Amino acid sequence: MLGDKEVLDAVQGYIEERGESLAEPLSGASAITWHSLLKGQIVRSIESRSEEKHLHPGPLDLSDHPVYDTIDDYQIPRPRDPAEQRTQKMVRRGSIDERSCACGNGEIRCPRCEGEGRIRCEQHQPCGSCRDSTCCLLCDGAGRSALKPAEKQAVAVSMQKAGGDRGDRTRCYECGERDVACVTCRGRGRVQCSTCQGGGSRPCPDCAGDGKVTHEHCAGTGRTVEWTEGTITRAPRTDEVRLPEPGVLYWARRLAEQHATWTPTTLTDNDPLRACVQKDFGSALKPLLRPHHQEVARRTKLEYVRFAKVAVDEHPHRIYYVFPTLKGTTVVRCPSPRRTWQIAGIVASVLLLLVLINRFIA
Template identity: 40%
Template structure:
């Protein structure tokens, strides 16, 4: 951490004082306050455990799944990286129950054809040319000539042929020749066609057992771990724009620490007022600042804390009331960012408002 003398010397250099002359920015009248910038995240691995009924059709091999007697007491190693989600499936000992299915060898009657294998199909369908209307201008498909022939449909350009029903010349549709319908192209006029569901078998695979004729049930334990991320970017009594004053090559302090389940259990037994820095690997000042975020969450089995922090110095001086100097530690020497003081900002805002009011007043007087 920079000393007060280092901070004042940096400000003097920032003002261009030759040799950082103390007279350019005397210690008397200078006020130094220190502020912390903290940027990072806390990733917790939160675990939930539940039991449910497991089911698989057929005769699955469950020998590779771990067995348990008490789900809450089943020990699992802490996660190596809390950011990675995971799901562990267990089998409660003595609950595996294989059974035969109620179906017939994995088959059941087809619901579409009700076991017949065929479904009904219209033997004849309307003619694609005349759609069954005015198939013959003389008899309209009845075979008996009408007293007065019908007029050709408006817009029809196709050639009419001899009707095979009534024999009239040049009156019938060229496609059906007066019949008004044609044999179905699927069943060829038979009136039935193969069932599209069972393909004429009459049965289909039973969905419950997937055609195997057997299934297995058991009590399944599910241990799920999911990451919960608490990201933060905060300052202590500085505006958020303070992060814009910094650079990546400034003297940020980085911490990356992994807490296992044993560490978290120790934290729970510790004195709530104890120094968090010793347990988390964080700088004590930063740990104290983050203490409200570092509390144990329900189901937490692992935690990773990634933090970078930077201590800034804010310097004001009675001889320079309109400026605020921010001293930022650097890799070699500190650097200085100079901004307007809040008082100066208010003065400029008030001046701008006065100018605006005056301009509006003059414009009204001249109009």
């Protein structure tokens, strides 16, 4: 852990290595400001327990499931890795109920055809070509014709032997006139049902004409199994640790990420950094270390660094940061806040001048 003297010696050595002189050696701690940073993760294993009734169609072997009496009293080992997801399913003792289904043999009467095996439908359907309005331009499908029944039958036979129609109109089956009827229904205004082929019924598509379907409740097995299932789930939850809060010591934090050696800490009772970290972060750290509801395990992976910020009276425009490293210390020189504002003011003035010159020339 760095001390005041070590910090001042490091800054003085840094200044002298660059050929700059000091009126007198740096001494005292009045120019030193200490800062601490903490980063990392706390991974917690959060446990939840629940019970739910289940129904399985058909036989089911649950003998490989652990048995419990009270879900809250059932114990399972602590997780070795809190980041691992785990789910344990169990069966409550005495809750398994295997029984025969009310259907008897796994089948029930088909609800669509009500057990008849066939579905009724209309023998004829309206003609899609003439739409019942122009089936015949003369009789409109009414069939009022001067042809006698025998003549009408002869016309129908001759049209069938012709082997096809010509144009978009043909002879009407009803009145016998040529080139006046729809070629699809031939003047009738309706066509035979394509599903039942005019029979008035068709096999039920659900039961395929059998009149019975599989009972979904038991999946056709005639048996069911009911039981109460207990579930213990352990899910990881990760809390990011970044103290102080983002935005605080922004530039110092960036420099520490680049130049400092961070020390791992677990904040356990035997951790030598525990007291120091708790002193530095106090109330901000306390809620992060407090056990969460239903927490059964945790893994803490944190890194800590303590560094110094030094202001030297002879160099008022500079700030020196001293970071601990594996080889000792590293000193980083930065402009002081006052100097930073001066530079920003100069840059803004130059930009403004360039804008005015550009407007003048234009």
